[in-house]
Amino acid sequence: MRVLIAGRTGQLARALLDRLPRDGHEVVALGRPELDLCDPAGIARAVERVAPDAVVNAAAYTAVDRAETEPALAFTVNADGAGWLARAAAVRDIPLVHLSTDYVFAGDGPAPLGEDAPTGPLNVYGRSKLAGEEAVLAAHPRSLVLRTAWVCGPHGTNFLRTMLRLGAERERLSVVSDQFGAPTFADDLADAIARLLPRLPSRPAGDPGFGVFHLTGMPHTSWHGFAEAIFAEARARGWKVPALTAIPSTHYPTPAQRPGDARLDCERIERVHGIRALDWRVSLARCLDALQEELGGRGTPGAAGGAP
Numbered sequence: 508m509r510v511l512i513a514g515r516t517g518q519l520a521r522a523l524l525d526r527l528p529r530d531g532h533e534v535v536a537l538g539r540p541e542l543d544l545c546d547p548a549g550i551a552r553a554v555e556r557v558a559p560d561a562v563v564n565a566a567a568y569t570a571v572d573r574a575e576t577e578p579a580l581a582f583t584v585n586a587d588g589a590g591w592l593a594r595a596a597a598v599r600d601i602p603l604v605h606l607s608t609d610y611v612f613a614g615d616g617p618a619p620l621g622e623d624a625p626t627g628p629l630n631v632y633g634r635s636k637l638a639g640e641e642a643v644l645a646a647h648p649r650s651l652v653l654r655t656a657w658v659c660g661p662h663g664t665n666f667l668r669t670m671l672r673l674g675a676e677r678e679r680l681s682v683v684s685d686q687f688g689a690p691t692f693a694d695d696l697a698d699a700i701a702r703l704l705p706r707l708p709s710r711p712a713g714d715p716g717f718g719v720f721h722l723t724g725m726p727h728t729s730w731h732g733f734a735e736a737i738f739a740e741a742r743a744r745g746w747k748v749p750a751l752t753a754i755p756s757t758h759y760p761t762p763a764q765r766p767g768d769a770r771l772d773c774e775r776i777e778r779v780h781g782i783r784a785l786d787w788r789v790s791l792a793r794c795l796d797a798l799q800e801e802l803g804g805r806g807t808p809g810a811a812g813g814a815p
């Protein structure tokens with residue numbers, strides 16, 4: 508299949524560029540300025556020019572705290588832009604995989620959350636992503652909206668890299684232990700999308716293979732639990748690690764409020780598409796192995812002088 512990826516530099520886009528060709532897919536990844544989600548005419552032109560068999564939208568405004576002061580831009584990219592891209596895919600009648608987030612939930616009720624659980628985003632980013640889901644599904648019935656969470660990997664901006672950097676700089680670190688979810692490694696997400704894509708072209712609108720699906724790593728944990736696992740792996744590699752303290756969210760004020768318990772139930776994607784949530788602890792070890800290799804055995808990733 509010829510697959511157009513919206514986004515080129517992001518965590519997921521990079522993982523898809525690495526993964527999809529291995530299944531024989533021809534991949535065209537377009538970032539700004541070739542494909543800008545703020546430019547509806549440009550989106551339509553890019554999709555026409557590439558003439559793909561499927562589209563994956565891996566581009567988004569993902570700066571959760573900054574979105575609080577840039578709501579218009581967050582909504583243009585995450586809601587309007589996602590809808591315009593879905594419209595362009597609908598015009599060609601090709602399937603679209605669109606990414607969404609656990610932050611569409613308030614996380615103040617029972618969890619794990621199924622795809623039909625009531626949404627209620629607490630911040631601008633989450634509201635813009637929820638509006639994006641609605642725009643995509645309204646514009647194109649042959650869309651698969653994949654809600655994931657806590658995406659991380661060896662490159663880009665993510666919690667894992669933030670922990671390694673701060674851990675190398677500081678003697679102690681405090682991390683919230685009352686926000687629950689699950690890390691999802693970009694490579695695992697790319698692998699799932701690689702397996703989903705060939706399943707979509709033959710399905711008509713209204714097929715249960717389209718619609719909203721949840722997929723994260725497993726098991727569920729808190730940000731503090733994830734930090735603990737990161738530093739255990741780091742310590743095992745001889746890297747400098749901080750003393751880690753569990754704190755409530757009230758002790759770590761941020762511009763954007765985050766959901767308390769937004770653990771996602773990933774049963775539907777397994778039942779419908781045969782895709783199982785993967786153990787993020789295995790992926791974490793593999794990710795730190797890759798970072799260690801990049802470092803050539805010297806220092807701690809993120810520390811001054813160390814890579815990346």
Ligand SMILES: NC(=O)C1=CN([C@@H]2O[C@H](COP(=O)(O)OP(=O)(O)OC[C@H]3O[C@@H](n4cnc5c(N)ncnc54)[C@H](OP(=O)(O)O)[C@@H]3O)[C@@H](O)[C@H]2O)C=CC1
Nearest residue numbers: 516517518519543544566567569606607608655656657658
């Ligand atoms: N990161 C996470 O923790 C989670 C992410 N998701 C979702 O998964 C998807 C992929 O996320 P991830 O790979 O982490 O994202 P990143 O933040 O790593 O990358 C975002 C990408 O979007 C691009 N982008 C931003 N604005 C525009 C625009 N106006 N036009 C075109 N491209 C643009 C950026 O390009 P540039 O380099 O030009 O800025 C960048 O390539 C997103 O939909 C996100 O909402 C869901 C749950 C968790």
Ligand SMILES: Cc1cn([C@H]2C[C@H](O)[C@@H](COP(=O)(O)OP(=O)(O)O[C@H]3O[C@@H](C)C(=O)[C@@H](O)[C@H]3O)O2)c(=O)[nH]c1=O
Nearest residue numbers: 569571608609656657658666669681682683730759765
């Ligand atoms: C750096 C740091 C963060 N925290 C807290 C803040 C926050 O509640 C939590 C996670 O912090 P971050 O800012 O790295 O994560 P955040 O940017 O909120 O991550 C989110 O990004 C978007 C794009 C998504 O879609 C979500 O699924 C989720 O991955 O950890 C600490 O408690 N201590 C620390 O030292």
Ligand SMILES: [Mg+2]
Nearest residue numbers: 569570571572
């Ligand atoms: Mg962030």
